[in-house]
Amino acid sequence: MTATPRAEVATPLPRPTGRLERFARRQGWVVGVAVLLGALILWRSSQIPAFGAFEVRGIVAGTMTLALLAMAQTVIVISGGIDLSVGAMMVLTNCIAARLMLDQDLGPVVLVALLVVAVAMVLSGIIGAVAVVSGVPDIVVTLAASFILAGLALIVLDGPGGGTNPRFQELLVGGFDQPLPAALWLAGIFLLVWVPFKRSRLGIATYAVGSDRAAAFLSGLNVGRTRIAAYVMGGLFSGLAGLVTTAFTGSGEPRASIGATATLTSVAAVVLGGVALMGGSGTLLGPVLAAFCLALIAPLMLGLGWDPNYAEVARGVIIIVVVMIGGLLQVPRRAR
């Protein structure tokens, strides 16, 4: 055989996407949410005379639980699932931690903290495994699990109570005018847990499984194991959220409604943060920024002198408007 016979018309290679276009496509949403957050912060800072360390600490430490729950929800949603038990998991870990940490020195308290996170990871992994093995939809399994976890929380602590070590509190969420610890923890978790995870084979597999289970299987992935791993990651984040609650409030609170509300807000943050509920796309940063946006609305309303109850209405409106705008901006791409 001589040279390959070539047809006269060569098919042109696809035009490579420009850097800017690619950045806009992949990170556009996150940038948008960041801009929204920036605007909200500016607005808030113009409302009060002294926008200082105290205020910043209040926002950062106060939003940390929601940010962590948003992370938990994000990983699981990216893998193609959804977890309606993240809030209950937070409540349960808060109760375990508050009960065991009461009147302890820092050393045992840190050990308890590690134990609590490990428990959350194992429990969440079991929940994921049940969904994977039984084939029952994630939404059903995790909804059921949320009742179980809420019940366990009440068994651990039958009413508000427990406590923790003040040093531990300061370490995790900082004193009244120290925004740094909470911010550092969030940044640290992002850089030391998420970034390596996202670049690892497991991280890519998580996206793959969420994007297209059949294609992921054909690529030789263990789909079930990857999904369970996402739940374990989710457990890590919701366990941390429980610890932060303990540190922030200094006690344990087993009320189930707290968990339920937190779960729904985490889903809202995921949606607002540009993570597709169908799975397979999105970043962790988006939902974290979105969590801060959602948390800022109540103080903003307060600053305007509005009834704080309107904050919930405003939250809902913002979610719908932002997601609608985002959807409109993405239409041209779908038509390609």
Add this chain to the structure above:
Amino acid sequence: MSQPLLQTTAVAKAFGPVVALRAVDLSVAPGEVHALLGANGAGKSTLVKILTGVLRNDSGTVAVNGEPVLLRSPTEARARGLAPVYQDPALIRDLTVAQNLRLTGVEVADVRRELAAMDLDGLDLDEQVRDIPLPFLRMLDLARALVFDPQLLVLDEITAALPPDLSERVFAIMGRWKKRDRSVLFISHRLAEVREHCDMCTVLRDGRNVASFHPGEGGESQIVAAMLGEASAGVRDVARERRAARERDEEEAPRLVVRDLLIDRQDAGVSFEVRAGEVLGLAALEGQGQDRLFEILSGNARAAGGEILVDGRPLRARHPYDAIRRGVVLVPSNRLAALLPQRPIRENIAIPLFNRVRRWGPINTGRERRQVSEAVTRLSIDTRAAAQARRLSGGNQQKLTIGRWLAAGFRTLLLFDPTRGIDVGTKHQIYDLVRELADAGAAIVMFTSELREIGLVCDRAAVLHNGAIVAELPPTASETDLLTAAHGLEVTAV
């Protein structure tokens, strides 16, 4: 003769009651480009999936280099030297190409080398898969498979989505593989490619291997004959005589006229006419645009150009409702997509009726019941499973999808492969029903993947190839002619 590289013995596979493979013996020698041929549904893709570890065979053995192997996953198959390029690209759309490669444990540099060998090194591997056109995804899939340096490269209809110059590059790879004494299992509907590039071919029919020969020697007619088998000498139905007896009124204006309809921008365009009382049969290989054509006709998708006339007036449907109002209704191939699977038969039939039965306010259940029971009797639907449509057998579901339009009234019926997966007895009931509807004055367009049905049911046959009608044949045309035309080849003698 040397030991075969791949040998399957009596491989069988069933999906529930549907038997995909009965017993397949396939033998591929080293250094051989082996074509796997067969009509739609003959079992080619199932066999490929078994060979590459996606599906497990129910019985029979697969041996590589004489050694029986168990292929439980795509990874295990690759480890045995069997690497596939599937019909649908196995690349994840939300990831970049490079990420996809890492997922399968492939070095990006290796893929770049393979791409360079195919003169495709200009492809940007940091692009997201969703942004890359399909032909290049197939080439990427191929490059990825080559990196595993497989002993047997399995190409499932890779050329179907490729323009000629890229197809040539695939053939060059096949030639290279052969020279290295490795083998290729090549699946294609394009018989010219098979004749030119394959050393052997095995023809599957109804889940069995029916012939193996050198495709270059026998010519296309031998291949087509093997694909169709004895069934091609099928008997004609009484319906034909009825048809012959009826004098067609040439004066009457056609019910449905399709003119230069562009299914896709690049296509030449589809044109045909159907009169009242006529059944037009549409024959095509898989993926020639028939799915999209039916979606367009039923108002579910928009054409890229051309026009549709119903009763002489243009139909520009933006919604199936627009088409239904003009009396154009679709019975799709996926029956469960057309029905409300969890709802009773009565509601399923009544749904398209709602526009008539009910204007505002509550539904007139008495009238609904009457019309539904008329439809049920007329179709002889087995109503024992009346509680939920999904519990009906495939045949009864199909009758139901037709029946709901019967009750609602229609003038033009689009049937997409109405007898797929239906038992023979019910098939004949459906043929009779289609003829009856036509005789009652309906215009019917029926796509079928079973060429036999053209002769049994239709008044005329049109052959769709690459988004264009390439031939119009009388219903008496042999299946060989139909299949030849469907491959885009000239039909010599009609």
